[in-house]
Amino acid sequence: MPHAREALLHAVYEFIAAGAGEEITKRDDEAAFGRIKLKARVLRDATRLDTGITxxxxxxxxxxxxxxxxxxxxxxxxxxxxxxxxxxxxxxxxxxxxxxx
Known part of the structure; x- marks a missing residue:
């Protein structure tokens, strides 16, 4: 991210690139994503699925x-x-x- 490093304030770049402070939230996020289990639904008709969001x-x-x-x-x-x-x-x-x- 060399362009971001040049364009952003140092503190802003560090926050985005590495997390803030002790990176507690970053670690919590990584742990939460690690707990997500997806059920594969292969070979199913997906032509009528609603991919909209609110x-x-x-x-x-x-x-x-x-x-x-x-x-x-x-x-x-x-x-x-x-x-x-x-x-x-x-x-x-x-x-x-x-x-x-």
């Missing part, structure tokens, strides 16, 4: 950008609706985003 919180892009510092970039999850994609990229560019992934 979020308990959300924020408008404009609200996020109002409290962020440049440079700003965004990750676009490509949609089948090309008009939506084009409008979103245009909207982000108008808000000052310098890159998209």
């Amino acid at each position: 979020l308990t919180a959300s924020a408008a892009v404009e609200d996020c950008l109002a409290v962020s510092q440049p440079p700003v970039w965004f990750l676009l999850y490509w949609q089948s609706d090309r008009t939506f994609n084009a409008e979103f990229v245009t909207r982000m560019a108008a808000l000052g985003a310098k890159a998209s992934v």
Whole structure:
């Protein structure tokens, strides 16, 4: 993550790259993920599965950008609706985003 190291404040980079303080939460998270057991369901019809999710919180892009510092970039999850994609990229560019992934 050399670019992140250069772009972020040292404390912010260290928090993201290694965890904070004594890394208690990081260890707890790793242990919790280790306890997750998935039941493989192979060779089953998956054509009608609902992969939708419900979020308990959300924020408008404009609200996020109002409290962020440049440079700003965004990750676009490509949609089948090309008009939506084009409008979103245009909207982000108008808000000052310098890159998209």
